[in-house]
Amino acid sequence: MEYRLKTPIQEEAVRRLRAGDIAYLSGTLITARDEAHKKALEMHARGEKPPVNFEGNGVFHCGPIVKRVDGDWRVVAAGPTTSSRMEIFEDRFIEAFRPSLIIGKGGMGERTMRACSEYGCVYGAFTGGAALLGAQGIRRVKEVHWLEELGMPECLWVFEVEDFGPLIITIDTHGRNLTREAMDRVAAKKEAIISSLGG
């Protein structure tokens, strides 16, 4: 199935999505990578609020190239980064900030899967390297936070996006994880290949 999602995404719409569906996002998409996850969670632990509201919005594992043009920001390239690096925080992040959609590449693990089912969030895989296609879906930069402190790739960029995608839903709220399923098949084939190797 193909879906057009609009933020804030209602929980019911999130739970309707199934692994293998293709989705396009319109609305608010906020970049966050290793440093931003860490910092946002540290603030949360101290009872402080990060400068953006993730609830119902998309979180994008992305370190974009952004350029200042006549006082405005122009997003040059914005593809996904490897999500598994965020696996150590993502379940706590989802619990604390309640985003509806995590976008990245390469898939995520058990902890994220569990948080997705529990709090109503899905993982959408965006094609790795498709950074200009990604930039095309970004209408404008609404805000930027922590730029000075974390630098261009690591800070929080708040984008307004339109039909951003295609995103392949690989983790749904029903316990499926397409990347893990594919990697399980790879592991089985690997054993077979290795045992048939000649010298």
Added chain:
Amino acid sequence: MGGLDKVLEDTAVELLRRAASELRREYVEALYKAMEKCEGSIGRAQLDAILRNIELARKSSEPICQDTGIIGFIVRVGEEFPVRASLRDILVRATRRATEEIPLRPNAVDLFKGNTGDNVGLGVPIINLELVEGDELELTAFPKGGGSSNVAAHSMITPGLGLKGVKRFVIESVARAGSLGCPPYFIGVGIGGTEDHCMLLAKKALLKPFQVRNPDPNIAALEEELLQRVNELGIGVMGLGEGPTALDLHVEAAARHPATMPVGVIMSCWALRHATAKVTREGRVHLL
């Protein structure tokens, strides 16, 4: 030699721009073919996104991927080429300019002070020098993204396991890389030399002409076998099981110590970005 310095700097900037924004035609054709052959809708959607993205980059001369990598140059200097000692300064200047002009994402991170902001840092850009005959200089810009660098693998195999051990390690390494480094992959395998040298061989193997096998028939056979077997793994485009796992694989070998069998496996994402030019001592530039 001011004139020649400037030519080299401009050439290096141009090569970085080309490397970042134009994928070589033969790779693009292979991706189109893969799309024709791919039956699954998930694989097709992603190959389509990749191909649309390549087209956008070519038209706008902007980076294919936002990760424009750690900047590396391979320089083959003719023994009679007049510029030597200033080469590092020239390439550092070119890296700074390219970062600003193209633009490239700043990726050089100082161990203690964080991102340097201009892709220049301790030992970066990485420069690999080779002395060759003649009076020309051949310059290759070879930036490497972090996603696929993270899945590189190295091992000192027990020599007694022989080639079988080598093959096993290559297959295990690619399986372990799985979905993480933006497959379909290009794979470079370095065998022999020393622990460090096999990695350099693996890296250089990525630059070999597309689908042209090694002139040594034994190595050529090994390349073919490994390419076929890694594709049997079925990792597929972005690790979702549909479409090709690897588009090509090259092996570079060197003699080794009797007690060692060094093996390096370096993978590139589908965006295998590099560009080369030759510069004559008179300052004429030929883009290759």
